[in-house]
Amino acid sequence: xxxxxxxxxxxxxxxxxxxxxVQSAFLTGLRERVVLGVRTGDGQILVxxxxxxxxxxxxxxxxxxxxxxxxxxxxxxNHEPRRGQPLDTPFAWVLVRLDGADTALLHALDVxxxxxxxxxxxxxxxxxxxxxxxxxxxxxxxxYEGRPAEPAQPAGHTGQFADPITGIVAAARLxxxxxxxxxxxxxxxxxxxxxxxGERCPSxxxxxxPPRGACPTCGVATSEQVEVGPRGTVTTYCIVNxxxxxxDIEVPYVYAHIALDGAGLALHGRIGGIPYDQVRMGLRxxxxxxxxxxxxxxxxxxxxxDADYDVYKELL
Amino acid sequence: xxxxxxxxxxxxDHRRSSDELSEVEMLMPVLHDVLAQTGLQTSDIGFTxxxxxxxxxxxxxxxxxALDGVGAWPPISESHVEMDGxxxxxxxxxxxxxxxxDTALVYAYGKSSPGSVRDVLTRQLDPYYVAPLWPDSVALxxxxxxxxxxxxxxxxxxxxxxxxxxxxxxxxxSHAQLRGSVPHGDYLVRPLRTGDCPPIGxxxxxxxxxxxxxxxxxxxRPAWIRGIDHRIEAHGLGVRDLTDSPSARLAAEKAGAFxxxxxxxxxxxxxxxxxxxxxxxxxxxxDVRVNPSGxxxxxxxxxxxxLIRIGxxxxxxHRGESDRALAHATSGPCLQQNLVAVLEGDPL
Ligand SMILES: [Zn+2]
Numbered sequence: 062x063x064x065x066x067x068x069x070x071x072x073x074x075x076x077x078x079x080x081x082x083v084q085s086a087f088l089t090g091l092r093e094r095v096v097l098g099v100r101t102g103d104g105q106i107l108v109x110x111x112x113x114x115x116x117x118x119x120x121x122x123x124x125x126x127x128x129x130x131x132x133x134x135x136x137x138x139n140h141e142p143r144r145g146q147p148l149d150t151p152f153a154w155v156l157v158r159l160d161g162a163d164t165a166l167l168h169a170l171d172v173x174x175x176x177x178x179x180x181x182x183x184x185x186x187x188x189x190x191x192x193x194x195x196x197x198x199x200x201x202x203x204x205y206e207g208r209p210a211e212p213a214q215p216a217g218h219t220g221q222f223a224d225p226i227t228g229i230v231a232a233a234r235l236x237x238x239x240x241x242x243x244x245x246x247x248x249x250x251x252x253x254x255x256x257x258x259g260e261r262c263p264s265x266x267x268x269x270x271p272p273r274g275a276c277p278t279c280g281v282a283t284s285e286q287v288e289v290g291p292r293g294t295v296t297t298y299c300i301v302n303x304x305x306x307x308x309d310i311e312v313p314y315v316y317a318h319i320a321l322d323g324a325g326l327a328l329h330g331r332i333g334g335i336p337y338d339q340v341r342m343g344l345r346x347x348x349x350x351x352x353x354x355x356x357x358x359x360x361x362x363x364x365x366x367d368a369d370y371d372v373y374k375e376l377l
Numbered sequence: 378x379x380x381x382x383x384x385x386x387x388x389x390d391h392r393r394s395s396d397e398l399s400e401v402e403m404l405m406p407v408l409h410d411v412l413a414q415t416g417l418q419t420s421d422i423g424f425t426x427x428x429x430x431x432x433x434x435x436x437x438x439x440x441x442x443a444l445d446g447v448g449a450w451p452p453i454s455e456s457h458v459e460m461d462g463x464x465x466x467x468x469x470x471x472x473x474x475x476x477x478x479d480t481a482l483v484y485a486y487g488k489s490s491p492g493s494v495r496d497v498l499t500r501q502l503d504p505y506y507v508a509p510l511w512p513d514s515v516a517l518x519x520x521x522x523x524x525x526x527x528x529x530x531x532x533x534x535x536x537x538x539x540x541x542x543x544x545x546x547x548x549x550x551s552h553a554q555l556r557g558s559v560p561h562g563d564y565l566v567r568p569l570r571t572g573d574c575p576p577i578g579x580x581x582x583x584x585x586x587x588x589x590x591x592x593x594x595x596x597x598r599p600a601w602i603r604g605i606d607h608r609i610e611a612h613g614l615g616v617r618d619l620t621d622s623p624s625a626r627l628a629a630e631k632a633g634a635f636x637x638x639x640x641x642x643x644x645x646x647x648x649x650x651x652x653x654x655x656x657x658x659x660x661x662x663x664d665v666r667v668n669p670s671g672x673x674x675x676x677x678x679x680x681x682x683x684l685i686r687i688g689x690x691x692x693x694x695h696r697g698e699s700d701r702a703l704a705h706a707t708s709g710p711c712l713q714q715n716l717v718a719v720l721e722g723d724p725l
Binding site (some may be wrong): 065067068072075076078081084085088102107109111115134135136137138139140143144145154156163164167168169175180195196197199229231233235236237238239240241242243244245246274275276277278279280282301352 | 395396398399400401402405408409419432435442444445446447448449450491492493495496497501504505506507508509510511512513514517519520521522523524525527557564566567568569610613614615616619
């Protein structure tokens with residue numbers, strides 16, 4: 062069996078998310094070094110605040126300001142920080158109940174080692190030097206000896222700020238090593254020799270190109286390799302009149318389904334070497350390779366007589 | 378209500394990496410296995426439902442490629458959940474209850490090997506307040522473990538014994554990834570050591586459900602689903618009491634788990650500390666055999682591990698080793714979402 066192919070695959074997405082009134086007030090508040098919570102129907106104060114009561118599902122908007130200091134309710138020592146985490150030196154993950162709040166906020170605590178953290182310890186917010194209205198405006202927490210004010214009675218807050226933020230961009234990147242598996246690896250390997258291989262279904266005998274290791278009609282595994290083409294027949298086509306961005310092909314051009322000889326279904330490809338308005342169903346074509354390419358650049362007419370409709374009608 | 382049973386179960390050997398196989402290539406043998414167990418063809422199946430995740434695969438609509446494995450032509454009645462296959466099973470169960478189908482094929486698969494599963498799972502967290510901090514799955518489980526230790530519910534040696542018992546049980550499970558004596562290891566995120574954490578691996582599972590007499594035709598001792606329910610906690614970690622799982626308890630109650638004792642429990646507890654939470658929430662006494670398969674500490678193919686718990690519980694009923702089994706599946710950080718099913722065999 063030929064070597065299974067692998068390649069790096071990075072998936073990156075800047076999700077743009079809009080904020081509701083409570084989230085907007087909370088994140089804008091962080092920008093202004095103010096921590097806001099929300100009061101639920103039964104008088105609990107949630108920090109970070111949410112827009113719906115976790116118990117009753119009632120909409121809640123009654124904002125209050127809580128202290129930027131609080132108590133660790135639980136922790137975990139993270140000796141190997143990972144990409145994107147708040148600190149790049151070893152730190153403790155902590156849930157912190159800020160003074161005045163009834164629930165805890167997740168963040169990082171900057172302490173030298175696990176012996177310097179315990180449940181119940183006092184901590185306070187260390188603000189990021191530049192703040193933009195995001196949870197990362199809290200750079201981390203740090204130890205703090207101060208006691209909570211008595212009684213810790215949070216004051217109401219309008220949640221009104223100048224220039225409130227209304228959305229965040231949640232950037233994310235995940236890295237993978239993609240492998241297409243056995244069947245598609247074999248297909249790509251063959252293409253490097255300018256050959257096209259499919260796989261025949263043992264049940265319905267259809268030849269799949271490119272093969273994916275299964276017959277979707279019968280739901281059985283395919284493994285018998287079959288070389289198809291290189292010539293084929295145009296089964297259907299369309300004329301593309303709009304130039305795609307970053308595509309160096311003059312319009313109009315023809316994009317076609319091409320049933321390679323011996324294949325049980327059609328591939329798609331561009332037709333060249335013939336005026337676009339002379340392409341037709343049944344046209345016999347062959348692949349055109351360019352130097353160093355990993356797949357045919359396009360297909361051109363072979364000059365053979367057109368195929369009879371009956372020969373390819375099952376492949377439309 | 379119609380009686381619905383799980384009549385066949387199959388799973389792959391779970392491995393750290395299966396990069397020679399595409400998802401559908403990994404999945405196909407277990408699909409063929411459950412079909413062969415029942416003598417059914419794909420065209421006989423009334424409803425098909427699957428569970429998997431695009432984030433694990435790193436590709437959009439990745440489940441559509443796996444559909445090749447179930448013969449999606451002529452058009453079949455099919456659905457997908459972007460969750461563990463246990464939730465796909467729940468959907469299939471409701472479909473059979475409607476009477477619109479008599480049999481269902483449920484499958485789930487996940488390949489964690491192409492990416493970094495600890496990073497991938499951060500993307501299921503609250504995107505406003507939590508995900509931007511990239512707290513990984515082990516870190517969140519470690520916070521829960523420390524909360525349990527602080528509450529006096531467990532300690533590090535007790536957690537180690539949970540892990541050791543799971544891997545010892547797994548010696549009898551040829552599909553498991555970690556079997557026998559496994560070093561407890563260094564801290565991954567304190568207080569959790571590598572031994573407290575599940576192996577990262579690739580795998581797939583499939584089950585077949587059938588209603589009423591159809592189940593008896595297909596299986597000598599069907600595992601009747603007496604009840605199944607799923608519940609969720611508040612998404613804010615700091616809103617929850619991490620030492621408890623009221624959602625698991627409520628799901629169990631609604632599934633009828635507390636009406637009579639169970640003899641076996643398959644718990645989806647990827648971290649040793651989560652078994653402590655679940656034993657308490659599900660009121661499992663010491664006389665209940667917990668995770669005879671080795672559980673998720675022995676093999677945890679993400680998206681399939683919960684379905685495997687239900688499959689293992691059902692297989693124990695099929696073999697006559699259990700008369701009444703509880704199966705549990707979880708999803709999300711720190712046991713955020715919980716599904717409980719109660720399975721029974723006919724009297725032997
Ligand atoms: Zn076929």
